[in-house]
Amino acid sequence: xxxxxxxxxxxxxxxxxxxxxxxxxxxxxxxxxxxxxxxxxxxxxxxxxxxxxxxxxxxxxxxxxxxxxxxxxxxxxxxxxxxxxxxxxxxxxxxxxxxxxxxxxxxxxxxxxxxxxxxxxxxxxxxxxxxxxxxxxxxxxxxxxxxxxxxxxxxxxxxxxxxxxxxxxxxxxxxxxxxxxxxxxxxxxxxxxxxxxxxxxxxxxxxxxxxxxxxxxxxxxxxxxxxxxxxxxxxxxxxxxxxxxxxxxxxxxxxxxxxxxxxxxxxxxxxxxxxxxxxxxxxxxxxxxxxxxxxxxxxxxxxxxxxxxxxxxxxxxxxxxxxxxxxxxxxxxxxx
Amino acid sequence: xxxxxxxxxxxxxxxxxxxxxxxxxxxxxxxxxxxxxxxxxxxxxxxxxxxxxxxxxxxxxxxxxxxxxxxxxxxxxxxxxxxxxxxxxxxxxxxxxxxxxxxxxxxxxxxxxxxxxxxxxxxxxxxxxxxxxxxxxxxxxxxxxxxxxxxxxxxxxxxxxxxxxxxxxxxxxxxxxxxxxxxxxxxxxxxxxxxxxxxxxxxxxxxxxxxxxxxxxxxxxxxxxxxxxxxxxxxxxxxxxxxxxxxxxxxxxxxxxxxxxxxxxxxxxxxxxxxxxxxxxxxxxxxxxxxxxxxxxxxxxxxxxxxxxxxxxxxxxxxxxxxxxxxxxxxxxxxx
Numbered sequence: 001x002x003x004x005x006x007x008x009x010x011x012x013x014x015x016x017x018x019x020x021x022x023x024x025x026x027x028x029x030x031x032x033x034x035x036x037x038x039x040x041x042x043x044x045x046x047x048x049x050x051x052x053x054x055x056x057x058x059x060x061x062x063x064x065x066x067x068x069x070x071x072x073x074x075x076x077x078x079x080x081x082x083x084x085x086x087x088x089x090x091x092x093x094x095x096x097x098x099x100x101x102x103x104x105x106x107x108x109x110x111x112x113x114x115x116x117x118x119x120x121x122x123x124x125x126x127x128x129x130x131x132x133x134x135x136x137x138x139x140x141x142x143x144x145x146x147x148x149x150x151x152x153x154x155x156x157x158x159x160x161x162x163x164x165x166x167x168x169x170x171x172x173x174x175x176x177x178x179x180x181x182x183x184x185x186x187x188x189x190x191x192x193x194x195x196x197x198x199x200x201x202x203x204x205x206x207x208x209x210x211x212x213x214x215x216x217x218x219x220x221x222x223x224x225x226x227x228x229x230x231x232x233x234x235x236x237x238x239x240x241x242x243x244x245x246x247x248x249x250x251x252x253x254x255x256x257x258x259x260x261x262x263x264x265x266x267x268x269x270x271x272x273x274x275x276x277x278x279x280x281x282x283x284x285x286x287x288x289x290x291x292x293x294x295x296x297x298x299x300x301x302x303x304x305x306x307x308x309x310x311x312x313x314x315x316x317x318x319x320x321x322x323x324x325x326x327x328x329x330x331x332x333x334x335x336x
Numbered sequence: 337x338x339x340x341x342x343x344x345x346x347x348x349x350x351x352x353x354x355x356x357x358x359x360x361x362x363x364x365x366x367x368x369x370x371x372x373x374x375x376x377x378x379x380x381x382x383x384x385x386x387x388x389x390x391x392x393x394x395x396x397x398x399x400x401x402x403x404x405x406x407x408x409x410x411x412x413x414x415x416x417x418x419x420x421x422x423x424x425x426x427x428x429x430x431x432x433x434x435x436x437x438x439x440x441x442x443x444x445x446x447x448x449x450x451x452x453x454x455x456x457x458x459x460x461x462x463x464x465x466x467x468x469x470x471x472x473x474x475x476x477x478x479x480x481x482x483x484x485x486x487x488x489x490x491x492x493x494x495x496x497x498x499x500x501x502x503x504x505x506x507x508x509x510x511x512x513x514x515x516x517x518x519x520x521x522x523x524x525x526x527x528x529x530x531x532x533x534x535x536x537x538x539x540x541x542x543x544x545x546x547x548x549x550x551x552x553x554x555x556x557x558x559x560x561x562x563x564x565x566x567x568x569x570x571x572x573x574x575x576x577x578x579x580x581x582x583x584x585x586x587x588x589x590x591x592x593x594x595x596x597x598x599x600x601x602x603x604x605x606x607x608x609x610x611x612x613x614x615x616x617x618x619x620x621x622x623x624x625x626x627x628x629x630x631x632x633x634x635x636x637x638x639x640x641x642x643x644x645x646x647x648x649x650x651x652x653x654x655x656x657x658x659x660x661x662x663x664x665x666x667x668x669x670x671x672x
Contacts (some may be wrong), residue, residue: 138552139536140476199535200475202587212535213604216474250584250654251538318586 001267001277001328005296006284008033008262010130010165010185010236012101012255013056013067015039021315022241023059025260029330031285031296032066034130034236037093038102042072048086053088064297066336070130075107075114079121090292091128091163097144099134100210100254110149112156113211119157128161128292129153133172134211134233140195143211144171154179161291164206166190167236168211170221176232183291185236186226188255189264189320194219205252206318209240227275229282234291237262241317258320261310264328265321267303280313337603337613337639337664341632342620344369344598346466346501346572347436349392349403351375356653359395361596365666367621367632368402370466370572373429374438378408381422389424400633400671406466411443411450415457416662426628427464428498435470435478436546436590437576438490446485448492455493464497464519464628465489469508469647470547476531479547482505490515497627502526502574504547506557512568519627521572522562524601525592525656530555541588542654545576563611565618570627573598577653594656597646600664601657603639636670 011026013019026033035056037043043052047070056067068090071077077092094164096108107115122129133150134142150172154162161173164172175182189209193215194200198207207213225233239262240255246328247253258265263284270280285296309323342671347362347369349355362369371392373379379388385405386626392403404426407413413428431442443451458465469486470478490498500508500520511518525545530536530552534543543549561569575598576591583589599620604617624630644665646657 137531138530140551196475199544199548202589203539203541204587205539205541206586208535215476248584248586250542251540253538320646335448 002289003029003263003281003284003303004300005299006263006301007031007235007288007294007296008237008259009234009241009261009288009292010034010102010187010238012036012038012238012240013059014241015052015055018241018243019055020059020315021258022257023056023060024063025314027060027063027065029263029301029334030065031299032068032294034068034316035070037072038078038095038100042102042105044068044072044074046088049085049088064299066297068192068292068294072105073107073118073129074105075118077118077121079124082121082125082127084192086125086127089127090294091130092122093130093132095132096134096136099132103132106170110152112152116156119153119160123157123160126161128163130163130165132137132165139212140214143167143169147171147175150175150180150182157181166211166236167222168214169218173225175222176225176230177325183232183234184333185234186222187236187238188258188262189213189254190225191219191226191269192265202289206246206320206322207256208252208254209238209256210254222272226283227270227273227277227279229287231282231290233283233288234288235266243316244313244318247318256318256320257314259320261321261326263301264303264326264330265306274297298336301330301333302332303328339495339599339617339620339637339639341367341635342599342637343367343571343624343630344573344575344576344595345570345624345628346370346372346523346574347595348372348374348574348576349395349443350577351391354577354579358593358595358653359392360397360399361650362575363396363399363401364669365599365637366401367635368630369427370406370553371403371405373406373408375432376438378438378441379406380408380410384425385421385424385521400635402633404628404630408441409443409454409465410441411454413454413457415460418457418461418463422461422463426630427466428458429466429468431468432470432472435468435472439468446488448488450587453490455489455496459493459496462497464499466499466501468501469503470481476549476550479503479505483507483511484485486511487515490518493517502547502572503558504550505554509557509561512561512566519568519570521570522558523572523574523592524594524598525549526555527559527562527605528593528601542656542658543592544588544590545574545592546590557608561630562619563606563609563615565615565623566620567623567626570624571602571620579591579652580649580654581653592656593650593653596650596655597657597662599637600639600644600662600666604663634672637666638668639664640667
């Protein structure tokens with residue numbers, strides 16, 4: 001099985017030692033990835049974007065991998081600023097304030113008129129807006145409650161490409177077909193787990209993430225659009241490493257680390273669900289190329305059906321399926 | 337503030353070293369408690385009941401405290417056996433197979449005719465049936481799905497007292513008023529937390545329990561019947577100690593340890609909600625005396641409004657509110 005130019009349209013590479021420890025997990029198998037800007041402080045100036053990009057390139061060494069950079073959304077960005085930074089970024093990421101790791105400086109309230117100058121400028125410059133769509137309501141309702149905000153923004157800025165990031169609910173899936181300018185990323189883990197897997201038996205901190213895994217009917221809705229490679233849906237791992245100590249602690253941090261096993265497990269999932277390989281190819285690359293207009297570096301990942309025991313950790317970060325066996329292995333990477 | 341003869345109608349005292357470590361946490365402040373039988377192996381013979389009771393009495397030393405013993409339900413118990421054990425037990429506890437800690441030997445399927453001989457004998461001998469009411473469905477639905485089984489049993493055995501243990505949903509609360517022979521225990525933690533507290537911010541393993549904390553509207557329904565001291569509702573802490581290592585682990589065990597702080601926090605809760613002291617007295621003792629027909633040892637707990645910093649652990653077990661300040665302290669215990 002071969003996948004051409006796989007793209008991860010939602011990735012956390014962190015910074016410093018963690019960046020150095022985990023960047024290659026993505027760079028070895030993906031052609032490129034949308035890099036989330038929620039560092040401390042968040043990436044919000046041209047200089048910070050360029051500097052972060054250089055630290056990423058330094059961390060991946062000689063791997064062929066494009067970090068598609070994003071800027072941390074602020075409603076104060078004006079058109080002149082956005083024009084000046086347009087060539088350095090692929091998208092801008094909006095976080096509601098305080099909703100996930102390092103999102104304290106995000107948006108509070110979603111007043112269209114307050115956001116209008118920035119969002120109209122983004123629309124004119126064709127800069128996609130990536131949104132972590134959760135309210136601060138009850139944990140199982142946060143994303144469904146946010147759909148009305150997606151709809152309000154999609155209506156107010158019809159030319160703005162809005163990516164509903166890491167969607168987890170049937171309500172978000174339904175919104176995809178109602179608004180031409182709404183798109184979505186879906187993670188690997190939300191195609192595989194529900195809240196049952198996190199808290200139905202023993203509590204599993206390594207499967208704890210934001211948005212939290214939802215109900216069985218939500219997983220069914222997500223699987224449907226992923227397996228059929230709905231043209232508005234892209235793979236985005238939301239792979240989010242934390243040190244083991246931060247996951248197995250009294251207050252465990254949110255995030256699942258899937259980067260090193262994502263393509264192998266997706267191959268197994270699509271096979272088990274009898275979805276054609278071309279759909280997987282579209283889900284992990286083609287759809288993203290169309291939606292974002294990116295042209296990834298040529299790289300072909302050859303997978304073989306050969307059991308692989310996932311390591312218990314990668315440089316201190318526990319991956320999904322740690323110590324378990326998965327069906328597919330990476331056989332070869334072909335460059336160029 | 338004084339509480340007379342407080343009773344904990346759902347308590348896990350465990351066995352061995354853990355029993356020795358935590359028994360006094362309950363025995364110092366409560367007059368008595370219903371002791372759950374889910375040891376390994378479960379308590380299911382007369383000899384085991386008597387031996388476990390003696391180990392408990394040994395662990396509590398000279399505290400005035402009655403362990404109301406229970407038997408682990410098996411559909412094979414016949415009337416002769418139940419008659420022989422009647423004086424040693426206060427109730428029989430039924431676990432669906434595999435639903436919580438050490439419940440592997442529980443009931444699979446709830447066929448009324450299969451259960452009839454045992455349940456009719458219990459009914460004739462006036463032995464209450466305590467049930468952990470969860471199906472093996474999706475974690476947020478398990479208890480609501482079980483309500484139809486409660487209803488089936490309540491209808492089939494109208495003279496059998498059925499206690500819906502540690503209820504967590506508005507559906508269970510609603511069932512209370514529909515069937516004369518359905519009663520319920522409610523824990524402290526389910527009056528205080530929802531799934532938001534467990535998984536809405538960081539993941540909190542020390543608040544992870546079975547049944548899992550539910551939605552805000554469920555908490556509202558539980559609070560209502562607790563604060564008004566609905567006559568069919570009793571306090572049952574479900575205090576369930578695990579060693580710290582088992583809670584802060586990759587697969588965290590279910591259970592919240594509340595025994596040492598339960599009365600103090602209940603006092604604070606009822607005060608904050610403007611519920612009269614007599615309701616708290618009924619919730620923590622009077623209702624249980626009526627429902628079970630027990631006559632607890634005389635013991636009066638004097639609480640005072642004086643901040644108390646909850647220890648970070650009691651003999652290696654992390655309590656609810658560890659290292660936090662609560663408003664009430666135990667001032668004095670008056671015996672006799």
